[in-house]
Amino acid sequence: MEVEAVVDASTVRRWLEEAAASVREQRDYLTQLDAAIGDADHGTNMDRGFAAVVDKLAAAEPSTPGKLLTTAGSTLVSTVGGASGPLWGTALRRAGRTLGDADSFDAAELAAALEAALEGVVELGAAQEGDKTMVDALAPAVRALRAQIDRGAPLGTAVGAARSAAEDGMRATVPLQASKGRASYLGERSIGHQDPGATSTALVFVALERAVTAEQ
């Protein structure tokens, strides 16, 4: 088993490309979810942003994983708008900064990078788990990743567990009442709808799993 598996810039590129493809594919679904409890633009905005990321990285010089993530984050801030732009932009930039200048990283470094991403999102959005936001998918995913890695699981298994936890977290937003973001104005009427931000977050973890397992 490849406990010492490392991932590199090509994995990060594949991750972001997979994420862009999933967001494109699910764009209308994300927008529908947002129409129910927000303002019907989440799919459109995320699609515009991730498409810009793919364009930006295609034109970029070969680079380190950390640099690719910070570039992707800055691109999202500049193109998405809304709350998702600053939140996803901050997440990827923090992750990128945590990875530093190294040419590759291992499972534990990936966990540290995603923990930094989560910390950045929580700091900027002031949302906690249970508020019916992207944090409800991101936090359990990062926790699951860390738990798997700490017990020595292979990278593929660990990111699979993270993806699974993100999807569980996403589904668990359905019965929640929103208390952050635009959905919070619905009060009790936000109950019964899946959060669009948690849904796109789960897509990003599906993309991560695909990118990592494609390597192995």
Add this chain to the structure above:
Amino acid sequence: MSAVVTTALKKFVNDPADVVAESLSGLGAAHPDLVRIDLANRLVLRKDAPVAGKVGLVSGGGSGHEPLHGGFVGAGMLDAACPGEIFTSPVPDQMVAATKAVDGGVGVLHIVKNYTGDVMNFRLAAELAEDEGVQVESVLTNDDVAVEDSLYTAGRRGVGVTVLVEKIAGAKAEAGGSLAEVAAVARKVNERGRSFGVALTSCVTPAAGTPTFEIGPDEMEFGVGIHGEPGRRREKLRPAAEIVAEMTEAVVGDLDPDPGTPLLAFVNGLGGTPLIELYLVHNELTRQLADRGLEATRSLVGNYITSLEMAGVSITLLALDDELTALWDAPVHTPALRWGV
């Protein structure tokens, strides 16, 4: 019943992705004496910006609320507006470009409506602009009393009072107020203003092409936001007098002005309600105020902060004093608001 169908989304649109840019170009072509459009950065700029020695005023937010904000760029009001995609906050790059473009050397005020996205993007922009040597102050508008419990929400939304903040702070800046003074009067307007909105129909974003929310032919959304976000409750449509009575109670009850306080009454259409109904609402509002020993010494009636084609109305009351009245009366010359010049 079969006659009432909430589809039929006829819009004057080419590609939905081009709506904002094409509309901005039209604004610039219609008012070349007042504004210039920076399409690359997606900005509406006062034609003579930056005005040396004057505090610059920048606002922005999602598009779809026209004439807010681009229609309020000009002498005596905003120096720049940053329009985002429809109902989506603009991005920090736009705000930084706007801030630098209007800095007359004495700082720039950001007027931000309290929505999660706007707040985050403007915060990032203020940091970036300050890194580049521009002094920035930010003022948040949050006047929507329909949001009752701020503890469990993102807080009260910024709605009608934003127009009044832009006018009054704009006049203060035009009169030579310092950044601190302009920010202080902007905060004062926000603190002394309250709003409440009611929708009769949904809006339709060009990208989605379908109504943002479903509402029955005999229903109204009481306490609606300017993006079709719901308010306090859904209920059956009633006579205007009853609706306005309840709206007035919500606003006056929260504002709690001392008897005799002069008020600015702002009756705002949400895009799909004709002026004849807005004046009818203003008539009811005037009566409601009189019943409470209050009087609107200044009024503004029209479509100024809209929600695309939503039929509906919002009422904003601002507790005036001599300073605010004088600044309200000061000359203004923008595409959507003009007097005194």
